[in-house]
Structures are given as structure tokens and as C-alpha cells.
Amino acid sequence: MEEKTYVFTKKQLNAEKNKVLSKFASVASHDLKNVVGGISNISYYLSKTVKPESETQKKMLDLLATEVVTLNNRITEVLDMTRVKQLNKSVCDLQNLIIKAIEENKIDGINFEQSLVSVKVYADPERMKQVFSNIIKNAKDAMSNSGTITITMNIEEDKIVTVISDCGKGMNAETLENCFDPMFSTKLAKAVGMGLTVAQQITEMHNGKIDISSQEQKGTSVKITLPTYKED
Ligand SMILES: Nc1ncnc2c1ncn2[C@@H]1O[C@H](COP(=O)(O)OP(=O)(O)OP(=O)(O)O)[C@@H](O)[C@H]1O
Ligand SMILES: [Mg+2]
Numbered sequence: 001m002e003e004k005t006y007v008f009t010k011k012q013l014n015a016e017k018n019k020v021l022s023k024f025a026s027v028a029s030h031d032l033k034n035v036v037g038g039i040s041n042i043s044y045y046l047s048k049t050v051k052p053e054s055e056t057q058k059k060m061l062d063l064l065a066t067e068v069v070t071l072n073n074r075i076t077e078v079l080d081m082t083r084v085k086q087l088n089k090s091v092c093d094l095q096n097l098i099i100k101a102i103e104e105n106k107i108d109g110i111n112f113e114q115s116l117v118s119v120k121v122y123a124d125p126e127r128m129k130q131v132f133s134n135i136i137k138n139a140k141d142a143m144s145n146s147g148t149i150t151i152t153m154n155i156e157e158d159k160i161v162t163v164i165s166d167c168g169k170g171m172n173a174e175t176l177e178n179c180f181d182p183m184f185s186t187k188l189a190k191a192v193g194m195g196l197t198v199a200q201q202i203t204e205m206h207n208g209k210i211d212i213s214s215q216e217q218k219g220t221s222v223k224i225t226l227p228t229y230k231e232d
Helices: 008-047 053-080 094-105 125-142 175-177 196-203
Strands: 089-092 112-113 120-123 146-156 160-167 209-215 219-229
Touching: 008 053, 008 146, 089 094, 089 125, 089 219, 094 112, 094 120, 094 125, 094 146, 094 160, 094 219, 120 125, 125 146, 125 160, 125 196, 175 209, 196 209
Parallel strands: 112 146
Antiparallel strands: 089 120, 146 160, 160 219, 209 219
16 A cells, blocks of 8 residues: 655644643653652651661662652653643733743853843743743753843834843754754753743743744844733
8 A cells, every 4th residue: 555645844743743742741640650659658668667777778768768759850840841731821020920030040150131121911920931941941051050141121012022142052053943843952861852842832822932043152042022911
């Protein structure tokens, strides 16, 4: 039988990939969470009933308990990344969300330069904050946690345009082309490659868009355009 050939756009392919990923993540995480729950119970039982015979044994038991918590948090994180939950929209000030995202990402070595404006948007505050946080995290990674991140906001007619720029290592043409793809990452084992996928998905669910320009060894600018809120 002759094999059929289908032609998909990159966007359609990514949408399909996303569907499969979130399905897989929800099934896998359900199972994994049960297993981790079991290990957590065992770890608790051991810590209460076993008398460690050496300092090393005590350390191992303590480590087991903390590692189980880390694993549980990591599974939840991956789940949250792959699954954009139902939006819970309200009228909120975009500036406040960006400030919260900055606060979450403040570390020694990174300097934020900001020129922000107070502007109302109709958005899910948690999810929109996640968009900015994911982009800021990438900027930090690109600058190896040292340098300046510049954030500007400008109102253009009925849109609010936020630009987040870094002076990090930038992207080559291939990375720029693929950076929004689900599970695309150049960070090897350190990352999942879902930050920009999710940021784009959330932004589009708010009728907005993300554009990226980047130059190798110079830096990256991420432009997030969102509609401003109009009172009727
Ligand atoms: N500001 C940036 N500067 C340079 N490269 C970037 C920047 N932002 C994204 N990238 C590139 O795009 C890729 C995809 O980014 P994305 O945020 O989706 O995934 P990640 O950061 O690798 O992993 P995750 O966000 O899931 O932890 C990155 O691996 C990196 O190569
Ligand atoms: Mg990222």
C-alpha cells in the first residue's frame, strides 16, 4: 500500500507535539506521584523506626527524606510546564506581574534596569507572571547569572509592548528557528526545553504574541505584545 504524505506547518506540528506531551505528562505524572508517595511513606517509616548505627546511616536516611521531597516538587514542576491549565482571567496591572516575576528571579550578579508603566490587562495573573518569569530565567542562563537585564514597557495604540533584553550569549540561526518547539533545549540535562513553548502558548491564549531577535555573543530581546484592557 502506498504511504500517504501529509504536509504540516511548524505551528501545526508543534500543536500536535504539545497535545501528545501533555497527555503523556498527565498519565506519567499520576503514576510517578503514586510511586513517590510510596517511597515517601517508606522513608518516613524508616526515619521513625530505624536506629542508625552510624553517622553515615543517619545522613543517608535524612538525604532519602529530602530527595523524595525534591523529586515530588520536580514532577509537579514538569507537569505545570507541560500543561497550561484553564485560565483564570481578571483585570490586573501588568506592571505588578512583571515586578513579581523580577522579584522571584533576583539573585546577586544580575542587575535589572526597568522602565515600566502601569497598564491594565485582562489576564490570568499567575500564568502571565509565568510567561515573564520563564523569559527572565532564560536571560539569566544566557548571561551565566551575571549582567544586566533590561525591561521596558510601551503602550502602542491598544497594545502594551514589553521588551526583555539581555546581553548574554545569544542564539544561532538554528536555535532561533526552533526555540519555541516543545522540548527544544541547548542546555543539555539541565533543562526540559518547555519555557518558551509554554510562554508562547499562554501569551497566545491572551490574544498576544512573542517575537524574538537575537545575535550570537551580543544578546537577545524578547518582545511580548498584549492587548490592553478596555472598559466598555
Ligand atoms: N535569552 C536567551 N538567550 C540565549 N538563548 C536563549 C534565550 N532564551 C532561550 N534561548 C534558547 O532557546 C532554548 C529554548 O528555551 P526554553 O526556555 O524553551 O527552554 P530551556 O530554557 O532550555 O529549558 P526550560 O525553560 O524548560 O528550563 C534554550 O535552550 C536556549 O538555547
Ligand atoms: Mg527556559
